[in-house]
Amino acid sequence: MPYVQDTLAKLQKSSPGQTEFYQAAEEVLESIRPLLDNCKHYREESIIERLVEPERQILFRVTWLDDQGKIQVNKGFRVQFNSALGPYKGGLRFHPSVNAGIIKFLGFEQIFKNALTGLSIGGGKGGSDFNPKGRSDAEIMRFCQSFMTELYRHIGATTDVPAGDIGVGAREIGYMYGQYKRLTGSYEGVLTGKSLNWGGSLVRKEATGYGAVYFAENMLNNRSESLDGKTCLVSGAGNVAIYTIEKLYQLGALPVTCSDSQGTLYHSEGIDLELLKDLKEIRRASLEDYLKVHKQAQYIPAKDYPKDGHAVWRFKAQAAFPSATQNELTAADAKALLKNGVTCISEGANMPSTADAVDLFLDARIAYGPGKAANAGGVATSQLEMAQNASMTQWSFEDVDTRLQGIMKGIFEQSYETAREFDQPSNLVLGANIAGFRRVADAMIQQGAV
Structure with a gap:
């Protein structure tokens, strides 16, 4: 489609040297091609040209x-x-x-x-x-x-x-x-993620990790499965990873990995969550210190990672949660995940999988939740914090968590139904991008050329 390619070419000229930005823009614009083909008014209103700037x-x-x-x-x-x-x-x-x-x-x-x-x-x-x-x-x-x-x-x-x-x-x-x-x-509520003492929201710290797990559960429930009993791989060791691990345990899964910038931890009996919280939330120590308590666990230093990817994705499991940073999961990692039995991936980080890796997941038709859908729990709960600040109230943990579960279910259903509308029910990348694009684009058109 020359229209999309022309827009991307102009973007590279107007914003030189911004590789990650081009990757994100191309992923969205390529996936909404079916919508642009069917709805010419988006082109007439120059929506994608306006959106990328x-x-x-x-x-x-x-x-x-x-x-x-x-x-x-x-x-x-x-x-x-x-x-x-x-x-x-x-x-x-x-x-x-x-x-x-x-x-x-x-x-x-x-x-x-x-x-x-x-x-x-x-x-x-x-x-x-x-x-x-x-x-x-x-x-x-x-x-x-x-x-x-x-x-x-x-x-x-x-x-x-x-x-x-x-x-x-x-x-x-x-x-x-x-x-x-x-x-x-x-x-005023100008920042979110504040302390509970002065305007913060319960569940905000947990929200992105919890949300990624809720999204995975929705994907699996749609296939008559669940996370219960599944072995899971998690990358990262920050808030997203820690609370992904916490919620996985609550739903009966077994998370066996986590990672930081220095290396990867693998514990076949399951990650010791309280020790992980102590290392990362209190002491801010290396994951290697985990071995002082659990000598049977395995620690792989970053220098020993495979040249074509990341050690955290090279273990047998049924589900994976990339929760560290962008482009942490390569095509070689994707092949290893699929070979080792992973059938569900829910992204807790932003764009953690390379474009080639995403193509492999889509071709395999596994339950794949892209970051813009699967990790939206954090920003959703941030908005709930804004609502609490505006009314000078604080909701209970259960109230916020229930709202979060509802939001994540709604995001899955919206993405899935949109993918079905375009005859690609297993492609939640397409579904999420088109659903999000339509809402923004329609609002832009209704508000005029601004």
Whole structure:
């Protein structure tokens, strides 16, 4: 389809050197071809040309003082991609890999993810190339305060409501919120992922992991199966991975892996969840320390990974949950997963599977939940936090969790029914992309050429 290819070619010229962004845009635009063929008005309204260009891109310098009294300099980003459905919503990522292309890929994905929730939130993303690892609390506080000193003028409770992401947890959100309040004199729900003491929501920490598991259960239930009794592979060791593992245990599954930047842990008897929480949430230690308690577990250092992929995907299992970062699961990993018996994959991270890996999953017709659908639980619960902030209330854990389960079921059903509409019932990539695109595109058309 020359229309799609022409749009992608123009995008590469207007936004050079942004590989991850091109990958995300191509995946969405290629999968919505059947809709564009049937509904010419989207082309007449230049919807995809408008969608791939952010409404606003903010790039700024962040200067801060380290513990040795030396001034450090980082880059800060906020991409406000699309506000057709509501205020911009999307996390802040602090990681040395952050650049304009990474933020744009994440923001673009966020448009459709947020649309699938059915809630009133637009798409955005932000962050910095600052690395919090190895930094003291005082250094992280000074960085966050400096970051917010620039960002505060671009966000607000009904304008843009950032959340956390990789490298940004409750500690960082707290430091940024304190600075926002100091600068504006306003106590409002401008950030989500806040402490429960001052406006946070129960289940927010667990939401992305829980949501990915709920999505997997919906996929399997649709095939007259369940997670009960299944061996599961999980990557990552942050909030998403930890609470994916927790919910898997609650549903009767056996999670046997997790990973961090230094290596992969495999424990055939099942990951010791309390020890994992202690290592990563309290001590912030390496997974290798797990072996001090469980000597029978196996630890594979990153230097020993296969050259064509990741060690975490090379074990026998029936379900997999990529929950670390983008492009962590290669075509070789996908082949290994399929060979080792995996029939269900639910993505807790954003675009964790390469395009070639996704093609293999779709060709195999397994239960494959793409990130924009399967990991939408986090942003959905962020919006529930916004609703609680607006009414100055706090809902119970059970109330929020019940709403989350309903949202994830709704996302699955919407994606599945849309895929069926286009005669590809096993292709939830197509279903999720078309369903999300239609909601955003229709809103854009109804609001005029803005």
